[in-house]
Amino acid sequence: PGGEPLREVHRIALRQGNQLLDLPISVLRDCNETGTPACLENPRGSYLWHDRKLRQELKRGGVRYVTIDQCFYGQPWKKSTTLAFINCHDADFGSLLRAQCTGKRGWCEFNNDWHVHLAGDPRLTRVASAKQAQAFPPKLAQAIVHTLLSRERSHRSYVRFREAID
Numbered sequence: 001p002g003g004e005p006l007r008e009v010h011r012i013a014l015r016q017g018n019q020l021l022d023l024p025i026s027v028l029r030d031c032n033e034t035g036t037p038a039c040l041e042n043p044r045g046s047y048l049w050h051d052r053k054l055r056q057e058l059k060r061g062g063v064r065y066v067t068i069d070q071c072f073y074g075q076p077w078k079k080s081t082t083l084a085f086i087n088c089h090d091a092d093f094g095s096l097l098r099a100q101c102t103g104k105r106g107w108c109e110f111n112n113d114w115h116v117h118l119a120g121d122p123r124l125t126r127v128a129s130a131k132q133a134q135a136f137p138p139k140l141a142q143a144i145v146h147t148l149l150s151r152e153r154s155h156r157s158y159v160r161f162r163e164a165i166d
Helices: 008-034 052-060 094-098 138-165
Strands: 038-043 064-069 080-086
Touching: 008 038, 008 052, 008 080, 038 138, 052 080, 064 094, 080 138, 094 138
Parallel strands: none
Antiparallel strands: 038 080, 064 080
């Protein structure tokens, strides 16, 4: 930050984060080789989306980025999340494309209420802990699965994937 060299603790964390990223890149590579639809998610502002190797692998699969706000799926918080779909060229993205809140200054257009902030102690304020927001709302999980399976119901991809692992 600010052109200053990273402290040792930050260099270690960066190295560990890059090593952890190798696994999803490897899975995406396997999905690209078999034509299998896949989805990777992370917060909208995550540094993950700037990783060169990840972006290259996503591009190989004809990536389609979709940013959603979890309040669309009934959560009291906004929590903007980016989903990167690969091998879903003719998929039905359905409700995922309509899941961005346009409310202003913290107002939620979907819930007609103020967004709950994800920080602090929920017992003291109208704030939820980020841990509470880790799990996906069931309707969001269903929308993601629907998208992954909608590509001709993934039949050809599934057959190629099974052949590749057998």
